[in-house]
Amino acid sequence: YDKATDCILCASCVSECSILRANKEYVSPAVLLKSYRMNVDSRDAIHGERLAELVKDHGVWDCTHCYRCQESCVKSIPIMDAIHGIREDAIELRGMKDTSGSKHAEAFMSDIEKKGKLVEATLPIRTNGVVWTLQNLLPMAVKMIMKRRTPPPPPLVKSAKGIKIFREMFREMTEHVRQDHKSHKK
Incomplete structure (x- = not known):
């Protein structure tokens, strides 16, 4: 969580994302990182709604774990940890087990x-x-x-x-x- 707040919105993760090259509708690593940051914030009141959007088509389950986003991050943010965190949250905490992902x-x-x-x-x-x-x-x-x-x-x-x-x-x-x-x- 601490590193997720270091994002400077440079979009290097977006430019390196292999999924975005194949699917322009994919939400992008930057969106997932920002969503993760908000979802783990105890003051956030809509994390359930946000999570429901992230597990839909072109969301968190489309990531292929190529790690290009993380390798390209100029702030060395562990973006994949955030993506894994969203997935874990969707499965374990929110009961969103009905998606193909x-x-x-x-x-x-x-x-x-x-x-x-x-x-x-x-x-x-x-x-x-x-x-x-x-x-x-x-x-x-x-x-x-x-x-x-x-x-x-x-x-x-x-x-x-x-x-x-x-x-x-x-x-x-x-x-x-x-x-x-x-x-x-x-």
Whole structure:
């Protein structure tokens, strides 16, 4: 939170954002950083409304974590921490679990925690549902089957080597992130 207030609105993060090049409607790292700063301010009375806007299309879930915004920041502000904070807030504190972005993040984290790797065959279904996946990804799936490039089905996905140690590290990391996020909210 402290570093978020250092933003001088130079827009270097905006000019380097790879998503804005592909999608002009994306809200931009600068907007997300400013929103995060306001959302963690205890005096802010509309953070719930702001958060509801940020989780819509072209919002916080469109960020691909390329870190270009953060690398280009002349004030060395950890912009990605703010974006992660907004996502965490949306999922954990506000119950906004009905967006495809939040569902994707939860499915991704669940796979990593359980197996140490992604279960790619089911990720689109858990993100967007069966109907959407069949309507939008079936042609690509057929091509992948024909070329023998399909990911293994879930029962055949084995856990990564050293999964027990990894799970402990994963739990510690997620707990650290939650505690860090809670301390920013105070």
